Amino acid sequence: MLIVLPGNTIRIIGGDGMDHAEGTIPTETEAEGAAQDAPAPGSGQGRGRRRWVRRTAIAVPLLLLLPLLSVLTALRINYTGDPADGTYTRNRDALWLGHAWVDGRKKDADVDALARRLKDTGIRDLYVHSGPLEHDGTLPKSVYPKARWFIDAVHEKLPGVRVQAFLGDVLASENSEGMLLNDPGTRAAVVRSARQVLDTGYEGIHIDLEPMPSGDRDFLTLLDSLRRETRSRDAQLSVAAHQIDPLPHLHTVFGLFTEHPKWWSQEFFGQVARRVDQIALMSYDTAQPLEGTYGGFVAQQTSLALEVTPPSTDLLMGLPFYYESNFTHWGHAETVPAAVRGVRLGLSRTDADRANFGVALYIDFAATEADWRAYKEDWVR
Secondary structure (H helix, E strand, C coil), X not given: CCCCCCCCCCCCECCCCCECCCCECCCHXXXXXXXXXXXXXXXXXXXXXXXXXXXXXXXXXXXXXXXXXXXXXXXXXXXXXXXXCCCCCCCCEEEEECHHHCCCCCCHHHHHHHHHHHCCCCEEEEEEECCCCCCCCCCCHHHCCCHHHHHHHHHHHCCCCEEEEEEEEEECECCECCECCCCHHHHHHHHHHHHHHHHHCCCEEEEEEECCCCCCHHHHHHHHHHHHHHHHCCCEEEEEECCECCCCCHHHHHCCCCCCCCCECHHHHHHHHCCCCXXXXXXXXXXXXXXXXXXXXXXXXXXHHHHHCCCCCEEEEEEECCCCECCCCEXXXXXXXXHHHHHHHXXXXXXXXXXXXXXXXXXXXXXXXXXXXXXHHHHHC
């Protein structure tokens, strides 16, 4: 959550009597006149002015804090209540994996340990980082030399689990380098890269392009092209999605202050969801300060996403399997138990019986035993 406060201009008069804002020196007569015009100490006028200053000093911060406190209170209330019975895994969960699984750092023993970790969970898809894409949309084969080994090992150790190529890049802005999605040649290269990894044996493509502005038509065009490619091969197309406006048109408002607002409109989220087999909402890095407000935020995001995601598309809510402590992600607040409870509350209130639903865990190499325990105890059951 970003709060923009207007700055104040302060006039400073130095100890030499110089008004540095105007560059003038008051004359002796002017100074005496000012002293005579000033209210006497202890006078009613002086006391009234001091009271007004004190009250203003208290009132202004309160007026600025009230909207924030109102939002936090609403989110905390959204975290109350009991989830419906049966709102647990549908065995359609996913796990994001780091690049080490396909670049040669991981060995057979690591796959054995992963198989033990995932046994009796609801995880069906692995999004293994196999990029990043080059800014022109191409993908050197040299960045995933052990992909075929990993795919075969997963199929042997974890029958029924699919391996998807997690491909992403930074999008260009006016002031930075990155991928230009408005270039048809770049979009065509991304499709060729998808074809390339599917030829390697991956069972799907997982796309993560950031920061993606809400309403980007070039992104929708790219997804249409990728969907034709994946469908022709009976493969999956999935996407990592931004959060939905927690208040109507919030991304538009924040677009006045930043080039890349954090949120998507609910309408755009639905447009993306209709073009893919799976959509994973990145419901972390929310700047929420408390577990209760974070869980309430996740519950709200779950409901908003369910309302516009077609029943045929898998909706996955992202769980924070990592710890950070900064302005955008307070580790003491963004916990797996809070996220899971929020997911269950949102699911209960909006579409408790939805089959094509799950959670996505981000990310394997940063997860703790406590993260895994919370996922299994609170969601898998």
